[in-house]
Amino acid sequence: MGVPHHPLFIAGRWVDTADRYDLRSPATGELVATAARGGITHVDQAVDAAAAAHAAGDWRRTPPAERAALLHRVADRLQARLPELAALQSRENGATIRVSTALHLGLSIAHLRYLADLAGSYAFERPGPAMDPLPTAGLLRREPLGVVAAIVPWNIPLLVTIWKVAPALAAGNTVVLKPDEHAPLLPLELAAEFAAAGLPAGVLNVVTGDGDPVGAHLAAHPTVRKVAFTGSTEVGRAILRAAAGTVKRVTLELGGKGPNIILADADLPLVVDGALYAALANNGQACEAGTRLLVPAARQAEIVEALVDRAKGLRLGDPLDPATDVGPVISAGQRDRILGRLAAARAEGATIALGGATPTGPGFDVGYWVEPTVVTGAAATARIAREEVFGPVLTVLSYDSVDEAVALANDSDYGLSAGVWSADEARALDVARRLDAGMVYVNDWHVIHPAYPFGGTKQSGLGREGGPDALDAYTEQKIITLDRAGGLANRPAFGLVLGAPPEGLGAPPAGLDASPAGLGASPEGNHGGLR
Ligand SMILES: NC(=O)c1ccc[n+]([C@@H]2O[C@H](COP(=O)([O-])OP(=O)(O)OC[C@H]3O[C@@H](n4cnc5c(N)ncnc54)[C@H](O)[C@@H]3O)[C@@H](O)[C@H]2O)c1
Numbered sequence: 001m002g003v004p005h006h007p008l009f010i011a012g013r014w015v016d017t018a019d020r021y022d023l024r025s026p027a028t029g030e031l032v033a034t035a036a037r038g039g040i041t042h043v044d045q046a047v048d049a050a051a052a053a054h055a056a057g058d059w060r061r062t063p064p065a066e067r068a069a070l071l072h073r074v075a076d077r078l079q080a081r082l083p084e085l086a087a088l089q090s091r092e093n094g095a096t097i098r099v100s101t102a103l104h105l106g107l108s109i110a111h112l113r114y115l116a117d118l119a120g121s122y123a124f125e126r127p128g129p130a131m132d133p134l135p136t137a138g139l140l141r142r143e144p145l146g147v148v149a150a151i152v153p154w155n156i157p158l159l160v161t162i163w164k165v166a167p168a169l170a171a172g173n174t175v176v177l178k179p180d181e182h183a184p185l186l187p188l189e190l191a192a193e194f195a196a197a198g199l200p201a202g203v204l205n206v207v208t209g210d211g212d213p214v215g216a217h218l219a220a221h222p223t224v225r226k227v228a229f230t231g232s233t234e235v236g237r238a239i240l241r242a243a244a245g246t247v248k249r250v251t252l253e254l255g256g257k258g259p260n261i262i263l264a265d266a267d268l269p270l271v272v273d274g275a276l277y278a279a280l281a282n283n284g285q286a287c288e289a290g291t292r293l294l295v296p297a298a299r300q301a302e303i304v305e306a307l308v309d310r311a312k313g314l315r316l317g318d319p320l321d322p323a324t325d326v327g328p329v330i331s332a333g334q335r336d337r338i339l340g341r342l343a344a345a346r347a348e349g350a351t352i353a354l355g356g357a358t359p360t361g362p363g364f365d366v367g368y369w370v371e372p373t374v375v376t377g378a379a380a381t382a383r384i385a386r387e388e389v390f391g392p393v394l395t396v397l398s399y400d401s402v403d404e405a406v407a408l409a410n411d412s413d414y415g416l417s418a419g420v421w422s423a424d425e426a427r428a429l430d431v432a433r434r435l436d437a438g439m440v441y442v443n444d445w446h447v448i449h450p451a452y453p454f455g456g457t458k459q460s461g462l463g464r465e466g467g468p469d470a471l472d473a474y475t476e477q478k479i480i481t482l483d484r485a486g487g488l489a490n491r492p493a494f495g496l497v498l499g500a501p502p503e504g505l506g507a508p509p510a511g512l513d514a515s516p517a518g519l520g521a522s523p524e525g526n527h528g529g530l531r
Pocket residue numbers: 151152153154155156160178179180181209210211212214215216217219230231232233235236238239252253254255256286287288388390416460461
């Protein structure tokens with residue numbers, strides 16, 4: 001039997017292209033699947049399908065509770081396939097099976113359920129407050145935007161897709177989803193489950209293919225009303241520029257260089273495990289990883305020695321083996337980029353205390369591998385201390401005072417995540433409050449809870465995903481006001497607005513006292529607010 005092939009999904013149909021490409025395991029080179037390589041015409045077709053579905057209105061007029069129920073059915077369907085889909089994720093992007101199971105599937109399903117519930121409880125329309133002294137009632141509405149573009153990366157494909165697609169659909173929008181070319185399978189499986197759960201045709205469309213042209217064309221498409229993007233800061237800037245053309249709404253989740261501060265009183269075994277977990281989880285390919293470890297100078301030698309000892313025991317290898325701690329990186333290009341960063345670090349005077357190369361031996365002759373790596377002795381200004389590496393690399397810097405640690409932590413173009421470790425919670429909280437980041441973890445890392453918004457400050461992004469306000473970013477505010485005074489003719493102020501004689505301007509109409517006290521006192525209800 002051949003490997004599965006995945007066409008595009010447009011207007012409720014699977015649409016193949018002449019151009020196909022291979023998806024191979026980054027660990028073994030195994031051919032996992034083939035996918036269609038879409039182009040500009042497919043983006044146009046998908047956007048047209050999404051616009052037509054929005055205009056038809058079936059989905060946006062579906063009661064929010066029914067939309068929520070459909071999202072829950074998708075969560076049920078993913079849950080039923082969890083082991084199979086977790087293995088598929090590991091084969092496709094090299095995430096270890098433990099991480100695929102708990103994070104890529106388990107956490108994604110939890111977020112999908114939380115976001116589904118928001119649809120059921122969201123105030124799509126509510127009465128506005130009284131507008132005294134106007135005899136006017138009002139409605140405050142939140143309406144879907146229309147066609148939403150979701151552009152996602154390969155490192156946590158299902159979760160970041162759900163962060164966009166679930167609130168967009170929960171709010172009644174239609175979507176064109178563009179997965180990353182390296183890891184489109186889970187987003188495609190998600191679309192298939194939405195279709196199977198009864199989502200109307202055209203409401204969710206998927207175009208696989210390269211960032212340029214597929215993502216670039218989608219981000220610039222005039223019909224698209226919002227772009228929700230997760231990926232590199234560089235492409236995020238291009239998305240922002242493209243969105244400017246038609247003033248699209250934009251949410252950006254970009255890169256990071258998370259500072260992880262170890263305070264002097266922190267417990268050694270705890271921080272060693274925590275520092276490695278922060279830096280190396282998901283094979284070091286997490287945007288909110290803790291990749292800059294800030295340690296007290298007086299404890300640096302002890303901490304580095306313990307880190308190196310502990311990291312030596314990590315098992316690098318087959319992502320499908322439950323005993324594996326660290327798997328491969330996504331591609332040859334990414335491996336070479338990481339090794340290039342390490343070469344540059346050495347050239348800038350840093351020491352590689354552990355790892356720093358591709359491993360040798362059985363299993364490592366194919367695939368894309370980088371050893372778990374600990375870098376020491378880098379200047380805080382060195383590229384390895386400032387730029388995102390996106391691989392299993394931890395850079396250790398030292399500080400002399402807590403103020404210096406906070407300054408070093410905040411001296412970054414990024415502001416996605418940060419962490420503090422201390423035996424004294426109040427002390428840790430004091431430092432946490434001073435860190436410029438969207439998410440600060442105390443004595444922990446990678447805490448991605450559905451009820452907490454995810455996102456960063458500075459060049460780590462724009463806006464937040466998930467959390468209790470997730471639907472706000474996929475709706476537009478609209479107000480409706482209702483006159484209840486029997487028409488404008490009954491308003492004494494009407495003549496002033498429509499050009500009563502100039503000498504009348506400023507003079508109160510008969511029976512209306514313009515003094516502030518008088519405004520509330522008119523027996524007819526007071527219309528002075530119009531002036
Ligand atoms: N903040 C977060 O939530 C978060 C989460 C995961 C990953 N990331 C970031 O993603 C990056 C890793 O992914 P990457 O390097 O593959 O990202 P990337 O920016 O190269 O690609 C991300 C997506 O954008 C598409 N794309 C590429 N060029 C494009 C263009 N010109 N116009 C429109 N779309 C385009 C890609 O095809 C892919 O679908 C890291 O920087 C990481 O920090 C951030």
